[in-house]
Amino acid sequence: MAITLEDPRVIEFDVRTDEMLVNMGPQHPSTHGVLRLLLRTDGEVIYEVTPHIGYLHRCAEKIGENLSTPQWIPYTDRMDYLAGMNMNLGLALAVEKLVGMEVPEKAMVLRVIIAELNRIASHLVGMGAYGLDLGSFSPFLYAFREREIILDLFEEACGARLTYSYITIGGLTHDVPASITIPSGLAALTRRSPSMKLSWLEALEMFLSWLEPRILEYHTLLTENAIFIKRTAAIGVLSREKAISYGCTGPVLRGSGVDHDLRRDGEKIYTRMYEGYEFEVPVAPFKKAPPEVILGDNWCRFYVRMMEVVQSIKLIRQGIQKYAKAEGTYRVPYKMTTKLPVAEAYLETECPRGQMGFYIVGNGEDKPLRARAKSSCFCNLSVTSELCQGCLIADIPAIVGSLDIVMGEIDR
Amino acid sequence: MSPADIHQQLVRQFGDKITGANVTALDPWVEVAPAAIVEVGTYLRDDPALLFDALNDLCAVDYFEPDAKKAAKFAHQPHVEVVYHLYSYTLKHHLKVKAKLPRWKNDQAGELPEIPSVSKVWLIGEWHEREAYDLMGITFTNHPNLRRILCPEDWEGHALRKDYDFPLEYHGIRGQ
Numbered sequence: 001m002a003i004t005l006e007d008p009r010v011i012e013f014d015v016r017t018d019e020m021l022v023n024m025g026p027q028h029p030s031t032h033g034v035l036r037l038l039l040r041t042d043g044e045v046i047y048e049v050t051p052h053i054g055y056l057h058r059c060a061e062k063i064g065e066n067l068s069t070p071q072w073i074p075y076t077d078r079m080d081y082l083a084g085m086n087m088n089l090g091l092a093l094a095v096e097k098l099v100g101m102e103v104p105e106k107a108m109v110l111r112v113i114i115a116e117l118n119r120i121a122s123h124l125v126g127m128g129a130y131g132l133d134l135g136s137f138s139p140f141l142y143a144f145r146e147r148e149i150i151l152d153l154f155e156e157a158c159g160a161r162l163t164y165s166y167i168t169i170g171g172l173t174h175d176v177p178a179s180i181t182i183p184s185g186l187a188a189l190t191r192r193s194p195s196m197k198l199s200w201l202e203a204l205e206m207f208l209s210w211l212e213p214r215i216l217e218y219h220t221l222l223t224e225n226a227i228f229i230k231r232t233a234a235i236g237v238l239s240r241e242k243a244i245s246y247g248c249t250g251p252v253l254r255g256s257g258v259d260h261d262l263r264r265d266g267e268k269i270y271t272r273m274y275e276g277y278e279f280e281v282p283v284a285p286f287k288k289a290p291p292e293v294i295l296g297d298n299w300c301r302f303y304v305r306m307m308e309v310v311q312s313i314k315l316i317r318q319g320i321q322k323y324a325k326a327e328g329t330y331r332v333p334y335k336m337t338t339k340l341p342v343a344e345a346y347l348e349t350e351c352p353r354g355q356m357g358f359y360i361v362g363n364g365e366d367k368p369l370r371a372r373a374k375s376s377c378f379c380n381l382s383v384t385s386e387l388c389q390g391c392l393i394a395d396i397p398a399i400v401g402s403l404d405i406v407m408g409e410i411d412r
Numbered sequence: 413m414s415p416a417d418i419h420q421q422l423v424r425q426f427g428d429k430i431t432g433a434n435v436t437a438l439d440p441w442v443e444v445a446p447a448a449i450v451e452v453g454t455y456l457r458d459d460p461a462l463l464f465d466a467l468n469d470l471c472a473v474d475y476f477e478p479d480a481k482k483a484a485k486f487a488h489q490p491h492v493e494v495v496y497h498l499y500s501y502t503l504k505h506h507l508k509v510k511a512k513l514p515r516w517k518n519d520q521a522g523e524l525p526e527i528p529s530v531s532k533v534w535l536i537g538e539w540h541e542r543e544a545y546d547l548m549g550i551t552f553t554n555h556p557n558l559r560r561i562l563c564p565e566d567w568e569g570h571a572l573r574k575d576y577d578f579p580l581e582y583h584g585i586r587g588q
């Protein structure tokens with residue numbers, strides 16, 4: 001017999017629940033910065049999620065219109081502040097495309113090394129913070145121990161630890177140092193003398209051979225952890241079609257099974273940097289995935305990042321080999337006051353979080369008419385409301401964490 | 413398919429709704445009449461020879477020189493352009509689509525120009541259009557939720573307009 005609400009037997013036991021509006025953020029620890037999610041819930045079940053962004057907005061695009069393009073580079077550092085080098089590279093390549101500039105081979109090799117090293121650092125934070133979101137504390141500490149050494153190495157190369165402005169139009173601001181004192185963290189971990197002298201690339205090589213076996217530990221800690229799998233597998237499933245239509249890029253797109261990586265499929269000016277390198281593009285579904293995992297869920301997105309770290313290590317190793325034989329210098333000069341042609345160029349590069357695009361419209365002056373930064377996280381975040389519908393409140397940190405967003409880049 | 417072929421195909425299909433093109437530019441582009449943008453967009457997405465399934469970027473550019481001295485040398489007529497960067501994951505080709513709008517609707521300062529929304533064609537269009545509305549002041553008609561996205565709801569003006577006046581005060585917070 002069909003029971004209706006008018007049936008007195010039902011009303012007697014009917015516990016009426018009202019819809020509730022819950023504000024998650026902007027100071028919530030699991031929202032990775034100042035993101036406010038407005039949840040419309042019925043008890044624990046989510047009906048609707050509305051992301052509210054803009055808390056870090058400083059209109060970097062307007063600032064870019066009032067500066068010449070080399071002066072805008074430090075502002076790109078502050079967009080995705082976990083991968084400043086990749087942001088610098090994106091803008092530098094877009095301007096080089098616009099003015100038709102050739103970069104020497106040595107600069108290209110160094111750019112690959114630096115960009116991939118920053119990708120490792122960024123994915124380490126992504127991995128550590130994701131563990132933290134799901135209540136597992138130790139991976140975060142390991143991730144930061146490793147990242148610390150990468151930051152030490154960046155500090156030796158360019159003097160900054162977070163906002164580098166190292167990759168610039170025409171190449172890099174400096175060559176990597178020929179002789180440094182071993183970073184103290186690396187000395188402690190590899191049991192070397194803290195006063196040991198070596199070249200920057202040797203220190204990098206030493207770090208990589210130390211890091212590589214550690215990745216297995218992260219897999220044991222997180223990827224294969226039963227609790228972690230329960231929290232991530234089959235949750236937040238994003239279909240291939242939705243991923244493309246929502247403009248998702250990077251690990252989010254590849255986690256949904258689209259085989260696309262700009263380092264291989266991008267424009268010539270970008271892919272020629274990676275010519276002669278051997279690397280694979282990790283794409284879901286994975287053979288090693290636990291049986292609970294569905295294509296396009298949280299676990300797939302996380303695993304794509306982990307596999308990319310391995311590929312980046314491989315790329316850096318090949319870069320170190322190529323550096324010894326590379327010709328040319330680390331930089332061709334580009335004047336601060338160079339006038340941009342009356343033309344426009346748009347270029348996307350593969351940043352750790354997805355495809356970051358820079359669009360520069362020149363107008364015969366040194367300052368561009370329009371400086372546009374298309375954020376990858378902005379597009380990746382737009383998919384949240386789609387993913388969170390019908391899931392539980394506790395799943396939201398797992399879903400938002402798996403998108404690996406950085407608010408500095410979304411708000412620009 | 414080369415950009416010239418794409419342009420030819422679009423002209424055959426849509427005639428004078430395709431108002432211009434530059435197929436030899438750094439990023440080849442096709443200009444579309446604003447009223448036809450949804451129709452052309454849907455065709456670009458669904459035609460088996462084009463299949464532009466991804467909207468990589470949507471942004472607006474303000475072609476205007478507020479300084480009267482420099483305005484004489486300014487290379488463009490004052491107008492606002494909405495720029496769509498399209499990509500096809502299946503066929504791996506790019507296309508840039510532009511739509512030219514007046515800076516103000518009916519030349520009345522403060523009246524925002526209008527263009528139909530492509531948020532039904534590419535879902536990401538919804539957020540990009542909210543951003544373009546917020547920062548450049550373009551009304552996207554038929555948009556499901558056209559609110560400001562980066563600036564607060566009560567912000568005045570559109571910051572990326574070339575003649576934007578910087579506010580001196582916001583809720584008691586003094587600016588420069």
